[in-house]
Amino acid sequence: MHAANKGFGKVLAVHIGVIAGFFILQFIVPPFHAAMLTRIMVLATYAIGYNILLGYTGLMSLGHAMFFATGLYAAGLSVIYYGLPPLEALLLAILLSAVMSAAMGAITLRTSGVFFLIVTMIFSQVFFLTTLYFNVITGGEEGLVLTRYLKPISLGLFSVELTDSAVKYNFALIIFAIAFLFSLWLTRSPVGRVLVAIRENEERAEMLGYNIYKYKLLAFTMSGTISGMAGAAYALAFAYIGSALASILYSINPLLWTLLGGAGTTIGPIIGTGLMIYIIDFTSGITTSYLIVVGVTLMLLVLAFPPGIVGAIRRRWLRWLP
Secondary structure, eight states: OHHHHHHHHHHHHHHHHHHHHHHHHTTTSOHHHHHHHHHHHHHHHHHHHHHHHHTTTOOOOSOTHHHHHHHHHHHHHHHHHHOOOHHHHHHHHHHHHHHHHHHHHHHHTTSOHHHHHHHHHHHHHHHHHHHHHTHHHHOTTTOEEOGGGOOOEEETTEEEOTTSHHHHHHHHHHHHHHHHHHHHHHHHSHHHHHHHHHHHOHHHHHHTTOOHHHHHHHHHHHHHHHHHHHHHHHHHHHTEEOGGGGSTHHHHHHHHHHHHHOTTOSSHHHHHHHHHHHHHHHHHTTOTTHHHHHHHHHHHHHHHOTTOHHHHHHHHTOTTOO
């Protein structure tokens, strides 16, 4: 018991250290990199949500852009058309994302394997096309800017504006920290252990008496809700919503970020997201054919680290990493 507590102490220290590191970096890095880190934290939250489904439950989805966009549009449209303050819009987006993910999970989990992959992609594409069709409301491909609609966030005796870069950074940090610590808790919880058992051997987990469908639906709902929270954070932090953020690319991105960093690790999605965003930013400044360079770089990284960067580190050196 003492060894287990000591091991968890190291794990918790690493996670608190990551959050503290992001907090300290805002006082050190130039404004450009602070803006990049803000984006990385929001999108890493998305990858953390996706990792619950892929990394811990073993279900690969190509429809998570639907949940990201549900949060995005729920927050953005409620701010524009109903004048909701940012925090209320965020809570509404989380609630609607939970409902949407539970409903979609109840349908898509009736399938498995490649059929699950295809069905999730189809539903996501329907959602994407819907945002284009109702472009009068959603703004379609051009999107809508929220800047003049965003109200200050009231914090007791004072209020802060999300248009301020420091407020934006710390707002993204809080959202990220919530998802990050939740994923750590999940790995240590009985539910998380059952999800891993399903990932490793679904038939054996079912033989042990676990309701596989119920646990998969729970994982799907948690994953979609965190993804929706990330989408809402994106809308509020960057004051923009648009159909491009509901496209198939935003279903593929969290898959790549998770695989690159290490599926089934709590830190992997953050490493994968940050690395990929910086690679794209760096190469796009050098050549217009940057996607070729990005593709080759990612291919080499995956060949060098088949279980992902953090997965390889855990396998070779730090086996206690969750």
